[in-house]
Amino acid sequence: MAQKIPxxxxxxxxxxxxxxxxxxxxxxxxxxxIPKPEESLEAAxxxxxxxxxxxxxxxxxxxxxETRARSAFESGHDALWRENTAEALRSFQRAADFQPxxxxxHLWIAKISDDPxxxxxHLESILAYDPGHSEALRLLMxxxxxxxxxxxxxxDQDAAPEIRTTETPVGAATTPLLCPVCGGHLTVDEQxxxxxxxxxxxxxxxxxxxxxxxxxxxxxxxxRKAQPVKWVIGERLLHCTQCSAERxxxxxxxxxx
Numbered sequence: 650m651a652q653k654i655p656x657x658x659x660x661x662x663x664x665x666x667x668x669x670x671x672x673x674x675x676x677x678x679x680x681x682x683i684p685k686p687e688e689s690l691e692a693a694x695x696x697x698x699x700x701x702x703x704x705x706x707x708x709x710x711x712x713x714x715e716t717r718a719r720s721a722f723e724s725g726h727d728a729l730w731r732e733n734t735a736e737a738l739r740s741f742q743r744a745a746d747f748q749p750x751x752x753x754x755h756l757w758i759a760k761i762s763d764d765p766x767x768x769x770x771h772l773e774s775i776l777a778y779d780p781g782h783s784e785a786l787r788l789l790m791x792x793x794x795x796x797x798x799x800x801x802x803x804x805d806q807d808a809a810p811e812i813r814t815t816e817t818p819v820g821a822a823t824t825p826l827l828c829p830v831c832g833g834h835l836t837v838d839e840q841x842x843x844x845x846x847x848x849x850x851x852x853x854x855x856x857x858x859x860x861x862x863x864x865x866x867x868x869x870x871x872x873r874k875a876q877p878v879k880w881v882i883g884e885r886l887l888h889c890t891q892c893s894a895e896r897x898x899x900x901x902x903x904x905x906x
Contacts, residue, residue: 666763667734701729710752711779718748725757734761745771750778752785759788768792826856 658665658676665674665683674683706726708714714722725740738761744754755771762768769792775785824833824843833848837855845852887896 659905700730700768703727706753708753709756709784710750710783712750714751714753715748718751718754721747722751722754722757729761737761745774749774750818752779752782755783759785765792 655664657663658679658681660681661676661679663676663678665676667674676682703726706723721740721744725737725744728734728740736813738758739756741758741761744751745758746803748754752775755775757777759768759771762771769789772785772789772792775782776789779785787801788794791798791801826837827833828835828846828849828851830851831846831849835844835846837844839855842855843852844855
């Protein structure tokens with residue numbers, strides 16, 4: 650009869666994780682390890698027969714894949730189908746070594762590795778070659794806390810978000826452009842990309858937008874697609890920071906002068 654491995658550490662009751670390299674169940678809290686039980690050949694064959702034929706894997710790599718890289722990749726999925734994660738990791742790594750821009754090899758290493766540093770390294774390797782790789786972006790955004798696993802799963806679907814309309818005006822934050830000479834409000838000439846002060850005549854280039862987290866289009870679209878509800882804003886509420894006056898304008902307007 651096969652040895653039953655507990656889900657929690659028998660010493661500290663924290664969750665156990667599988668160390669695929671050393672074939673151990675390891676507790677990250679106290680360091681306690683439990684050897685992974687060996688499976689007999691007969692039991693392995695019976696398990697493989699019960700699972701049936703491995704389904705094909707769809708590639709996400711843009712461009713051609715070298716024959717030896719594809720062969721190692723398929724060997725990795727054969728090992729994964731046999732539930733041999735350590736062998737699968739080695740095969741996927743060989744595929745990535747044969748062809749460094751083979752996104753799917755990196756992707757599956759990130760999926761089955763239990764080391765966050767390894768996961769991040771391979772996801773970033775994918776994006777270095779293909780910045781718009783949606784699955785790598787989703788997984789990395791989950792690691793960075795920008796998406797929950799549920800939002801990432803929703804972003805992977807083609808379902809349209811639920812449309813809701815706000816019942817009250819939504820507050821809008823605005824940033825005034827002030828003249829560095831006299832402090833007056835600047836007028837923006839969007840066609841020429843310049844600003845001019847109508848009080849003192851100062852003119853200059855349009856200030857660059859200060860955005861410390863400048864996102865790629867792919868990240869922005871995924872964040873939007875991950876939302877199950879799309880709000881339609883009818884009106885915006887503008888608040889004056891100087892006199893506290895408030896004004897309601899249609900949402901399609903950028904300003905009300």
